[in-house]
Amino acid sequence: MNYQSPVVGPDSLIRTLAEFRFEMRRFLHFSESAALEAGLQPQQHQLLLQVAGAPEATTVTIAYAAERLGLKHNSTVELVDRSEREGLLTRAADPDDKRRAILKVTQKGNQILGRLSGDHARELNELAPLLLQALEAIRMHERIAASVEAR
Amino acid sequence: MNYQSPVVGPDSLIRTLAEFRFEMRRFLHFSESAALEAGLQPQQHQLLLQVAGAPEATTVTIAYAAERLGLKHNSTVELVDRSEREGLLTRAADPDDKRRAILKVTQKGNQILGRLSGDHARELNELAPLLLQALEAIRMHERIAASVEAR
DNA sequence: ATATATATATCGTGACACGATATATATATG
DNA sequence: CATATATATATCGTGTCACGATATATATAT
Secondary structure (H helix, E strand, O other): OOOOOOOOHHHHHHHHHHHHHHHHHHHHHHHHHHHOOOOOHHHHHHHHHHHHHOOOOOOOOHHHHHHOOOHHHHHHHHHHHHHOOOOOEEEEEEEOOEEEEEEEEEHHHHHHHHHHHHHHHHHHHHHHHHHHHHHHHHHHHHHHHHHHOOO | OOOOOOOOHHHHHHHHHHHHHHHHHHHHHHHHHHHHHHOOOHHHHHHHHHHOOOOOOOOOOHHHHHHHOOOOOOOOOOHHHHHHHOEEEEEEEOOHHHHHHEEEEEEHHHHHHHHHHHHHHHHHHHHHHHHHHHHHHHHHHHHHHHHHHHO
């Protein structure tokens, strides 16, 4: 009988994390490919998603988008520049605070985003079990580590 | 009473996807910061993770790493170049097939990776509920969409 | 024996995220 | 109310890195 890798321990945690990241990359790869096929740079897709997907009450500014995308303000400005140039969204000065730029997705942007979102829902639905499985395995490791810690 | 956003429909799917991606970025941001603080470029961390986290039986080559990281071969070669130069892993010709390079994480690499893995397990454990919640919401959308489709 | 396939490596290019800095507007404080 | 400070966005130069195109070495097929 072959050596059986342990279910718990530092090595198996690393294997579990590796599996989780691999699944995550697979999803990201799907997402990037889908965006490119739809004529968007992956980051443009993410920008549209966060602008269109903001809660009703939220004022969608550059700063808001930057926070949601995990980017610095200046990187977001550039991303918005490119996206505006391609007619995916509009930027208008906020009348209440003229420093701020309010972002809105155009009809063109919305059409592309809608199609992409359906594709993503389907893909996530397929990938979900593997992601959940990996997450569950990690949580088990963490529970054990915490109980060892507590001794 | 204010307008209440619908629980289902294209807009709420987009909001749900936006939330999911936001949580995912948060995790990625944590991961990247942790890697940098540990003295690794984020991609070097991912490389070490996939090399160290490969199943026992697997021969870990450039091609294997490329597939696990979702990169092209040449990008992976460059990533390995940098990592090898910094003493994080070694590259040795496979005696069975001299075209292939076998990758191994060094002790130095393993130490850093071990520390990072513990941090990641803890963080994922905290983020898991939000990720699961978002995934579950997406699956619900998809179930509804599929049933509408089937009419 | 030679053609084809596979694995890795090299090189030039481009996208993009960032730090540093600038500008405009808003808010706080004496 | 004047000025200092904070906030929001914009500009510019720089470096990293992933990629396509291409090259080289070794393995496999015919």
